[in-house]
Amino acid sequence: MASIPNRDAVGIIHAPQGRDAQIAASLLHEVGIKSRVAADLKAFVAALDDDVAFAVITEEALRSADLGAISAWIKAQPSWSDLPFIILTSRGGGPERNPAAARLSEVLSNVSFIERPFHATTFISVARSALRGRRRQYEARLRMAALDEGERRLQTALEAGRLGAWELDLANELLTTSATCKQIFGRGAGDAFTYKDLINCVHPADRNRMQEAIKATKITGVDYSIEHRTVWNDGSVHWAELHAQLYRDRDGKKTKLIGVSADITARVKAEEQQRELNEILEEKVAERTRELGRAHAVVMAEVSQRERAEEQLRQAQKMEVIGQLTGGVAHDFNNLLMAVLGNLELLRKHVGDDAKAVRLIEGALQGAKRGASLTQRLLAFARRQDLHVGPVDLCKLVLGMKDLLNRSVGSTILIETLVPDHLPPVSADANQVELALLNLALNARDAMPGGGTIRIELDEIEQISRKDELAAGRYVVLSVSDQGHGMDKETLQKSIEPFFSTKELGKGTGLGLSMIHGLALQLKGDLKLASTVGKGTRAELWVPVSTSDVASSEHRVSGLENPVEISGPKRILLVDDDLLIAMSSADMLVDLGHEVVEAHSGKEALGYLGGADAFDLMITDYSMPGMTGFELVKAARELVPGLPILLASGYAELPPGVDLDLDIARLGKPYTQQQLALEIDRLAATTTAVSSFR
Incomplete structure (x- = not known):
């Protein structure tokens, strides 16, 4: 916001003939008023702006000129601005005797005329008068800006408090409301909303009380403050709170009610619920009190029931937390079980006829399988069970x-x-x-x-x-x-x-x-x-509805229960960031007769795939830092198209966004050596069938 010019006030002078421009600038300089001389009319118009104090121009400079640009600038001035013009006319050329000069008054609006030759005192007096008038305009600009700023702050405060503003003209009952105020009464920002509309939307049971409060404010001047129900156009009932004060004009006459409104439906409902709860509690307390003398056992039963309810609530909260944690628990637990089951299976093959060792291993295997079953029950509770669809x-x-x-x-x-x-x-x-x-x-x-x-x-x-x-x-x-x-x-x-x-x-x-x-x-x-x-x-x-029939499904299942050994030894790339699981899985694969190359990250696996060595199959874990198994699958498909891939995961379900249309097989953890061999044979059979078809 511009400040009020003082010593830096500038006058613009345009007097293209004779020495008028030089004389005017010199006189202004002597009294401390700065000025600039415009050589032509175009430069004069370009120099005009809100901070110019006044303009000095000769009549002959405007006589035959196109005044459209000056007129447009004058009309475009802000509401506070009315730039003073000082017109230098020839002797006898004042507006009283010169129609052309009078026309300039209509175009330039704020005009003072000085006939030449003029006395220096007269010119300076007119210039100072114009400067004083311009400064009053600047003061008005500051006051208007302050009012605008206050209005913006008030509007911001109203919006922050979700308050609607309203005014009621007492003479003609003209109601003016903000968009927020209309919304409180169930109306849109563009809807008409009169004082009659306001009264009609007040709940019939509250309408008389509202009108009496308005009447009391008009008569006594007491602040208007009320809460009442409103009925919206859709028939729903809401609550509104209104506050207003009486506004008087300079003569003390009561002219307006100015106030704010708020929607208090949520607060009233909460208070009603609290009141109902208090009434229930009070009634309950009174009823225990009445029966205390003759039915002490009833009181104890109620206390016991409440304790059971609280205990059930605590248990429910515990189970909810368990439900939220089961995904991560299942993954980590299944990884641990993977290592335990894999190593126990291999160990059982190497103990020979040692009955005690076989019994101990079988016991450990049963315990690990019970752990896997527990994980499945947790997943069922959390609605993440691995369905057999x-x-x-x-x-x-x-x-x-x-x-x-x-x-x-x-x-x-x-x-x-x-x-x-x-x-x-x-x-x-x-x-x-x-x-x-x-x-x-x-x-x-x-x-x-x-x-x-x-x-x-x-x-x-x-x-x-x-x-x-x-x-x-x-x-x-x-x-x-x-x-x-x-x-x-x-x-x-x-x-x-x-x-x-x-x-x-x-x-x-x-x-x-x-x-x-x-x-x-x-x-x-x-x-x-x-x-x-x-x-x-x-x-x-x-x-x-299923895309396949029951008979064909049953046939496939029975076929998988007795797989045909068609895979033969293979060169397998095994990818798992957990060294313990990688070692266990590698041992199971080697025991099945396969050659295994281990990689402990997606980046390391891509290095192997991009090298000279070829692989018949890649088995990768899903959850790995840096690069997930799914991301590795997509990158591997670009390096080695058609490479059979088996994706292993301890999660019951893969996270959303994983595209299962990449033609990859999935193996849930923990898996046994037999399940691993079965999936490898299945992949080999699928690959062979596709190759034969091609």
């Missing part, structure tokens, strides 16, 4: 479970099944789907304590476009419906959250629907729930 006939699965379901739900429950004659197989883990169906049936039974009917249905549905979690495609939907007490909207939304349960203490973990939801996501399907209070609940498990 294949084509599953859901019709056969549901009909085969009918006896088990009837025994599980009891004699007061009737199970109806609606299964079509022909449905395509789905891509799923049969064991996990059976557990999911059993869990849904038990939930349905618990929702009908007085008995009822559970309806189990299968149906094929075509998903045309992507919706929610489901991609477009064909799905088989397994649905379980009951006629129980049902759930409200809020309970239904929480139903798949871990540890959430509507059952009483000790009759549910709150993990059933959460695990089924996790299973659905792993299968690239979905779990959909619909419920109505008093009418029942319907659960739908959507499972994608």
Whole structure:
């Protein structure tokens, strides 16, 4: 922001004929006013700016000139600016007798005329008067800037506090509101919002109180301060808080109410909830007090129940932490088990007939396998279990479970099944789907304590476009419906959250629907729930249709259980950053008759692949520092296209973003020597088949 010029004020002079310019500049110099002389009209216009104090110009310089540029500059001045012009006219050429001079007044606006020849005192007096007027304009500029800055600060403060500004003109009840204020009353920034609109959107029960408060402020001058409910156009109820003060004009007349507004819906709801909780607690306290004399055992039972609930909550929190840590635990634990199992398997081959050593090794192997089983259970809890996915006939699965379901739900429950004659197989883990169906049936039974009917249905549905979690495609939907007490909207939304349960203490973990939801996501399907209070609940498990049939899948599995030894000795590049695991795996491979070259990083492996030596197969760990196994696979494909690759990982699932379309086999840790040999034979068979086809 420019300051007010003082001794540095500059006058611009344009007098192209005679000595007028020289005389004017000399006189200004003598009284300490700086000036600049413009040789022509173009230079004069170019020299004009907001910090010029005044302009001196001769009438004849403007008489035949195009004044468009000067007129445009004058019109473009800021609102605070009105540059003074001093016009030097010829004798008798003042505006009273000279129409041309009068025209200049219309164009230049702020004009003073001096007839030549002029006296020095007159010229200096007019120049100083123009300078004083210009300084008053600069002072106005500073005041306007200060007001603008204050306005910006006020607006920033209002926005930071999420406050809406408003004014009410008392004479004509004209309401002016900010965009934030309109939003508080459920209106858009561009919507009209009158004082009548404001009154109409106040809740009918609060409207009279609001109008009485306005009236009291008008009469007594007391500050307007109120909280009331508002009803938006969509019918929803909110809370608003308004504060205002009475504004008076210079004569003391009451003219306006100026104030702010805020949305306090969240605060009011929190206070209501706290108030309700306090009332409940007060009632509870009063009820323990009443029964204390004759039912002390009831009090102790309630305390015990609370302690059990707190203990269950602590256990749930512990299990949640375990669930968050299982991914890393599984990887590290599986790596340790990998080394233990591999070395024990090899050791068993070298103990010969030493029965005691064989017994000790077998015991150690059983312990290591139990550790691997524990890891799988942790992964199942965290919804990261390694599923055995294949084509599953859901019709056969549901009909085969009918006896088990009837025994599980009891004699007061009737199970109806609606299964079509022909449905395509789905891509799923049969064991996990059976557990999911059993869990849904038990939930349905618990929702009908007085008995009822559970309806189990299968149906094929075509998903045309992507919706929610489901991609477009064909799905088989397994649905379980009951006629129980049902759930409200809020309970239904929480139903798949871990540890959430509507059952009483000790009759549910709150993990059933959460695990089924996790299973659905792993299968690239979905779990959909619909419920109505008093009418029942319907659960739908959507499972994608398999691209292969059940028979061919079973044939492949049986073939892999008795693999044909077709691989023969191979030269294998083994990549693992863990030296212990690399040594164990290398020993198993050598024991199988293969030649092994070890690399302990992706960079080292790429060095081997880029050299002169050739390899029949690369086995790499997934999780390695610097370069992951997946990154190594992509780089290796560029160096050696078609190289068979086996990716080993201790994770149940590879992280998102790993492209499984790179034609690589996967081997989960910990693996046995037999599993390792099986995967090598499978890769060899696949490579041979592709080569023969080509």
